[in-house]
Amino acid sequence: MPATPVNARQQEGETTRVRVGPNDVVRLILELFAFFSLGYWGYLAWPFPWPGALFMIGTPLFAIVVWGLFRSPKARIPLDLVGRGIVEIAVMGSAVIAWTMLGQPIVAVVFGVIALVSGAINLRRESDGERSA
Numbered sequence: 495m496p497a498t499p500v501n502a503r504q505q506e507g508e509t510t511r512v513r514v515g516p517n518d519v520v521r522l523i524l525e526l527f528a529f530f531s532l533g534y535w536g537y538l539a540w541p542f543p544w545p546g547a548l549f550m551i552g553t554p555l556f557a558i559v560v561w562g563l564f565r566s567p568k569a570r571i572p573l574d575l576v577g578r579g580i581v582e583i584a585v586m587g588s589a590v591i592a593w594t595m596l597g598q599p600i601v602a603v604v605f606g607v608i609a610l611v612s613g614a615i616n617l618r619r620e621s622d623g624e625r626s627a
Contacts, residue, residue: 517615524609525561528589529554531605535592557585575621582613 536549563570565581573581586609593602 517612517619520608520612521616524586524605524612527605528585528609529557531589531592532557535596538596539592557588561585575617575624578620579613579617586613 533550533554536551536553537546540546540549560581564573565578565585586606590602590606590609593599593605
């Protein structure tokens with residue numbers, strides 16, 4: 495008997511449901527807010543038109559590429575828990591630093607605390623998933 499592929503059910507037309515929880519929604523909002531924050535920082539922190547436009551577009555674009563390559567659920571370069579944590583801390587921490595540099599420490603602290611709590615919840619879920627796999 496030939497070996498059946500792991501995704502035999504998916505090949506037969508059945509689809510698997512992906513569970514999206516409240517923390518996943520919060521994390522999506524945090525990611526989008528981090529990218530917006532970096533663009534807003536580039537807009538306000540640098541003189542226009544150059545290098546302001548470059549930083550306004552380039553900074554969030556760089557963060558999106560790094561996130562997509564290393565941290566997203568379908569990352570092109572998969573990392574272990576430590577590597578994913580470092581990428582997440584770098585992107586979210588950059589947004590916190592950007593708000594601090596813009597003179598908005600309350601926004602920075604609130605965003606940082608929410609990102610920290612959400613990241614800890616996600617770390618717990620990912621570490622449980624890796625142990626069971």
